[in-house]
Amino acid sequence: PPIDESRVVRVESPADGVRLLRVDRPAARNALSMEVRRQLAGYLGECARSTEVRCVVLAGNPQAFAAGADIKEMADAGTVDMMKRGVLDLWRATAACPKPVIAAVRGYALGGGCELAQLCDIIVAGRSAKFGQPEIKIGIMPGGGGTQRLTAAVGKHKALRYLLTGDVFGADEAFAMGLVSEVVADDAVEPTAIAMACRIAAMPPLAAELIKDVVMRGMDMPLEAALTLETRALHLLFSTRDQKEGMAAFIEKRAPAFTGT
Numbered sequence: 377p378p379i380d381e382s383r384v385v386r387v388e389s390p391a392d393g394v395r396l397l398r399v400d401r402p403a404a405r406n407a408l409s410m411e412v413r414r415q416l417a418g419y420l421g422e423c424a425r426s427t428e429v430r431c432v433v434l435a436g437n438p439q440a441f442a443a444g445a446d447i448k449e450m451a452d453a454g455t456v457d458m459m460k461r462g463v464l465d466l467w468r469a470t471a472a473c474p475k476p477v478i479a480a481v482r483g484y485a486l487g488g489g490c491e492l493a494q495l496c497d498i499i500v501a502g503r504s505a506k507f508g509q510p511e512i513k514i515g516i517m518p519g520g521g522g523t524q525r526l527t528a529a530v531g532k533h534k535a536l537r538y539l540l541t542g543d544v545f546g547a548d549e550a551f552a553m554g555l556v557s558e559v560v561a562d563d564a565v566e567p568t569a570i571a572m573a574c575r576i577a578a579m580p581p582l583a584a585e586l587i588k589d590v591v592m593r594g595m596d597m598p599l600e601a602a603l604t605l606e607t608r609a610l611h612l613l614f615s616t617r618d619q620k621e622g623m624a625a626f627i628e629k630r631a632p633a634f635t636g637t
């Protein structure tokens with residue numbers, strides 16, 4: 377049966393403050409159709425605006441986090457068709473979430489799927505997860521940040537080794553290269569990602585957002601400017617109640633109650 381594109385991303389609420397967005401197109405190994413991309417960007421925008429959501433988990437299914445762009449959707453496309461699809465805007469909208477986003481990767485994370493994981497802030501991978509940028513094998517190249525984010529994460533020589541051969545690599549190799557944050561048993565991927573999201577959700581959210589913001593912006597800046605941005609952001613947090621609460625709780629030897637104000 378044809379895939380029902382109306383519900384290719386599912387929204388789950390596994391814990392207080394945590395939203396899990398699940399790419400759910402198993403018949404196509406979670407290939408990123410335009411509809412998946414639109415729904416991901418839309419739901420992440422909702423998470424960004426929600427006062428309840430403190431941390432987001434992106435997940436797929438046991439076989440695939442996402443096997444890349446939908447090849448069937450673009451096989452016959454021309455340059456103008458590709459330009460009109462506006463995929464870059466959707467990638468930007470997906471990457472723009474100011475709240476922490478954790479990728480929970482089981483199975484294949486290839487091409488655009490690997491890039492989707494890379495635009496998350498933390499990557500938890502199952503021991504049998506498979507990563508790669510195989511675009512070259514089908515006559516194209518990455519278009520969702522793979523040439524830039526992969527290189528930033530693992531360095532030029534490792535990145536080009538995989539970008540030019542299209543070879544797939546496992547979770548342990550990805551961890552050794554610095555592409556993933558943590559490797560766990562396949563069954564533990566989502567519980568681990570959700571538990572980490574819960575711990576982040578319990579942190580003062582303004583501090584979490586500023587930490588992410590300074591890390592992301594700082595990567596594109598000269599060091600001195602980035603260090604100034606860091607200091608200004610730190611000083612800003614001294615006008616939040618959560619700073620007063622966090623420090624008072626430490627001194628009074630009690631658990632802090634953060635309010636996001």
Ligand code: CAA
Pocket residue numbers: 403404405407408443444445446447448449484486487488489510511514516517518519520
């Ligand atoms: N696009 C469209 N359909 C896909 C797909 C994709 N990226 N990946 C898998 N599928 C479909 C298959 O066509 C197949 O459909 P049918 O049942 O209708 O034949 C179904 O999913 C199952 O796939 P397989 O039978 O191949 O499953 P497998 O378990 O043997 O292999 C796989 C899984 C290794 C992921 C293999 O499917 C594969 O190599 N997929 C393509 C990976 C790829 O090249 N990704 C890069 C895409 S380009 C890109 O991402 C660049 C960009 O942003 C511009």
